[in-house]
Amino acid sequence: MGEWSTAGWTWGNLGIQTNATEGQFQQLRQELQSLHSLLERFSPVAGTVDSIVWMPNSEGDYSTRSEYDILALLRFGEAWSNSSPSCFSVIWEAPFPQRIRAFGWRCAHNRIPPKEELSFRGINLSVNNLLCVYCAEVVETCDHLFLGCTFAKLMWLEVFDWLDVSANLGGELVSSLGLWIQECRNKGIKNGFASKVWLAVLWSLWCYRNDIVFNNVKACPSDLGWSVKFKVWKWSCAGNITYSKCDYYDFCKNPLFFEG
Numbered sequence: 001m002g003e004w005s006t007a008g009w010t011w012g013n014l015g016i017q018t019n020a021t022e023g024q025f026q027q028l029r030q031e032l033q034s035l036h037s038l039l040e041r042f043s044p045v046a047g048t049v050d051s052i053v054w055m056p057n058s059e060g061d062y063s064t065r066s067e068y069d070i071l072a073l074l075r076f077g078e079a080w081s082n083s084s085p086s087c088f089s090v091i092w093e094a095p096f097p098q099r100i101r102a103f104g105w106r107c108a109h110n111r112i113p114p115k116e117e118l119s120f121r122g123i124n125l126s127v128n129n130l131l132c133v134y135c136a137e138v139v140e141t142c143d144h145l146f147l148g149c150t151f152a153k154l155m156w157l158e159v160f161d162w163l164d165v166s167a168n169l170g171g172e173l174v175s176s177l178g179l180w181i182q183e184c185r186n187k188g189i190k191n192g193f194a195s196k197v198w199l200a201v202l203w204s205l206w207c208y209r210n211d212i213v214f215n216n217v218k219a220c221p222s223d224l225g226w227s228v229k230f231k232v233w234k235w236s237c238a239g240n241i242t243y244s245k246c247d248y249y250d251f252c253k254n255p256l257f258f259e260g
């Protein structure tokens, strides 16, 4: 199969006999090279027994849910994330205030009116007025405001750190909820809690953006971090007697304590 060296494991000819004619040998060598390129990512671990691992699940165990997610993603791509009832039903069913739920629905369907959209609808804004209120470098779109802006990225990084989740949410708001829920699920975080965090980040960014535009508030990323945590705590307490006994500062230190 191969051999160990100081540099690690090197795949050999895998027991394939090469005593063929020259023409056959050429073809065999090409196939062997292709096989080696596939095997490059894998190497044996000394002292362990071989086992079967289901890669789509972070635990390595097969589940019909993870297979469904993979097949749905392959079949529908981002369109699945955009329209999957499994993603958005968690927002509709969670005990959010009505206006927050409506905001989530509008985000999920790209119905939030950033400056670019207002301009498109005929509202007269100067070129400078079209820029993002946070960074003042890029035209304000929903995708930029909630995901692409340096300010938003700082916000998300703080949330990743808070929940110990690392995620690539892509560049499109409409597919970010599906990606976020998937990453959280890989860490054992339930859909309801993941959707609460997603919505709290967006709602905080939107409210703060409006404060900057209409009330001349100065942008401060650390304020927003606390705002997101407070919203998630408040929404978790609503209608949940267990959470309502949890002190806000304890919740900030251990946000998943009641989610296990």
Ligand SMILES: [Zn+2]
Pocket: 132, 133, 134, 135, 136, 137, 138, 144, 145, 148, 149, 150, 151
């Ligand atoms: Zn920006």
